[in-house]
Structure formats: structure tokens, C-alpha cells
Amino acid sequence: MSDDAQELADVQRQHWQNAYTAHPGMYGEQPSTAAVHAAEMFRSAGASDVLELGAGHGRDALFFAREGFTVQATDFSPVGLEQMQDAALSQGVEHRVTTAVHDVRDPLPLPDASVDAVFAHMLLCMALSTKEIHALVGEVSRVLRPGGTFVYTVRHTGDAHYGAGTPHGDDIFEHGGFAVHFFPRHLVDSLAEGWTLNEVHDFEEGDLPRRLWRVTQTLPR
Structure with a gap:
């Protein structure tokens, strides 16, 4: 990682730490529409x-x-995960949830072929x-x-x-303190090579509104 990329990564980690500290449970308790869809897909696949x-x-x-799934949750913000652990206790699902502080730039801390399903909302x-x-x-x-x-x-x-805010190259733009890598369609297709x-699915979320793709892909058996 270049020095500039490392500096951006460090700044973004601190931004999220500050955001979760200043606004506990900042996204509320209701799941995202993407998670509701994902739960249906995971259940139908027998996950x-x-x-x-x-x-x-x-x-x-x-x-x-x-919804009855066993969940392993990772994030690079210890503050966010501490809030999750407290909420899991209050909701009575702490036996189904484990957490780990992890930066996705590093290899995932799991064995090969060890989970049925993976979900990532606006992480990539x-x-x-x-x-x-x-x-x-x-x-x-x-x-x-x-x-x-x-x-x-x-x-x-x-x-x-x-295209708005501060450009960092590679379709990454920083706006309001948070940097986003905006996906062209060819990136989605290239990430699906070797998958089905x-x-x-194109959808909108939030007040702007944000424009997103919800991508579902499966590994061959």
C-alpha cells in the first residue's frame, strides 16, 4: 500500500470511530432492505x-x-462492535453473534470453506x-x-x-469526510469471474438518495 493510500485508510478508520462514538447506533435498529433480501436468499439456499x-x-x-442465523460479524471499528455486543445482549441473541475487529485489507480470519453465506452492505x-x-x-x-x-x-x-469532492484516483472520491469507491459495471462483472x-439490482437508499447495486453471486458446487 502506498503512503497516500495508507494515510487515507487511517483517516477513514478514525472517521468511523468518531462517528460511532458521537452517534451510537447511528443507523438505527431496523435492518437495511439489502439485509432483508439477503436473509431470504440465504434461507432459500439452506444457509x-x-x-x-x-x-x-x-x-x-x-x-x-x-432470523435464526448464526452470525460472525467483523468491522475495523472496535466502538461499533462494542455497541453491537451490547445490543445483542439486550435483544437476547448474544449466543448467535460473535464479533472480531478486522480490516478487510488483511486476509479473513476464518478457515477455508467455513461459512454458508457472506453479506457486505456498502463495505466494498x-x-x-x-x-x-x-x-x-x-x-x-x-x-x-x-x-x-x-x-x-x-x-x-x-x-x-x-466525481464530487476530493478525488483520490481509482474512482474514489471523498465527500463530507468519508471516501467512497464508486463502482463501474465492469468491476462488478470482473468480481463475478468464477462465480455464478x-x-x-439497482436501488436507492437514504436522503440524497444514494444509488447502489445489490449484487448476488454464488460459488459453484
């Missing part, structure tokens, strides 16, 4: 355990737990380079069992903030 990457304070991870479109995103999806492929399902969402180049690409 029982889910890995969520970039879980934050846990609104989606806790939803999966309430954080301040990650294209090379780092490909490495991460390779790690997802490694830890998924054959036939496993991967559902992720990303902001794309049709978003109103694409089941769906690329």
Missing part, C-alpha cells in the same frame, strides 16, 4: 451461518441473528483500491463453502456524489 463484513454497530448482523465501496477489492472477494470465495452465497451492495458511478452472477 445456517452468515459472515457479515463491515458490520458496524450491527443492525443487519442482529437482524440475521433474530469504502476507500479500497480495485486491487484490494479483488483480493477481498478472493478471500470471500476462500471462506465460503461450495454453493455458498455472497450478497453485497455498492454505490455506483450513477450516484450523485460520483445471479443478480445485479
Whole structure:
């Protein structure tokens, strides 16, 4: 990683730490629409355990737990994960949820073929380079069992903030203190090589609104 990329990564980690500290449970308790869809996909595929990457304070991870899945949740913010652990206790699902502080630029701390499903809501479109995103999806492929399902969402180049704010190269733009890697469609297709690409669904979220793709892909058996 270059010095500039490392500095951006460090700044972004601190931004999220500060955000979770200043606004506990900042996204509320209701799951994202992407997580509701993912739970349906995971259940129909017969999944029982889910890995969520970039879980934050846990609104989606806790939803999966309430739906009966066993959940492993990772994030690079210890503050967010502490809030998730407290919420899991209050919701009575602490036995279904485990957490780990982890930066997705590093290999996933799981054995090969050890989970049924992986979910990542707007994690792949954080301040990650294209090379780092490909490495991460390779790690997802490694830890998924054959036939496993991967559902992720990303902001794309049709978003109103694409091209706005401070450019960092590689389709990464920083706006309001947070950096986003906006996905062109060819990046989605390249990440699905070796997988079955089941769906690329265009949707909106938030007040801007943000423009996102929800991508569902499965490993061959």
C-alpha cells in the first residue's frame, strides 16, 4: 500500500470511530432492505451461518441473528462492535453473534470453506483500491463453502456524489469526510469471474438518495 493510500485508510478508520462514538447506533435498529433480501436468499439456499463484513454497530448482523442465523460479524471499528455486543445482549441473541475487529485489507480470519453465506452492505465501496477489492472477494470465495452465497451492495458511478469532492484516483472520491469507491459495471462483472452472477439490482437508499447495486453471486458446487 502506498503512503497516500495508507494515510487515507487511517483517516477513514478514525472517521468511523468518531462517528460511532458521537452517534451510537447511528443507523438505527431496523435492518437495511439489502439485509432483508439477503436473509431470504440465504434461507432459500439452506444457509445456517452468515459472515457479515463491515458490520458496524450491527443492525443487519442482529437482524440475521433474530432470523435464526448464526452470525460472525467483523468491522475495523472496535466502538461499533462494542455497541453491537451490547445490543445483542439486550435483544437476547448474544449466543448467535460473535464479533472480531478486522480490516478487510488483511486476509479473513476464518478457515477455508467455513461459512454458508457472506453479506457486505456498502463495505466494498469504502476507500479500497480495485486491487484490494479483488483480493477481498478472493478471500470471500476462500471462506465460503461450495454453493455458498455472497450478497453485497455498492454505490455506483450513477450516484450523485460520483466525481464530487476530493478525488483520490481509482474512482474514489471523498465527500463530507468519508471516501467512497464508486463502482463501474465492469468491476462488478470482473468480481463475478468464477462465480455464478445471479443478480445485479439497482436501488436507492437514504436522503440524497444514494444509488447502489445489490449484487448476488454464488460459488459453484
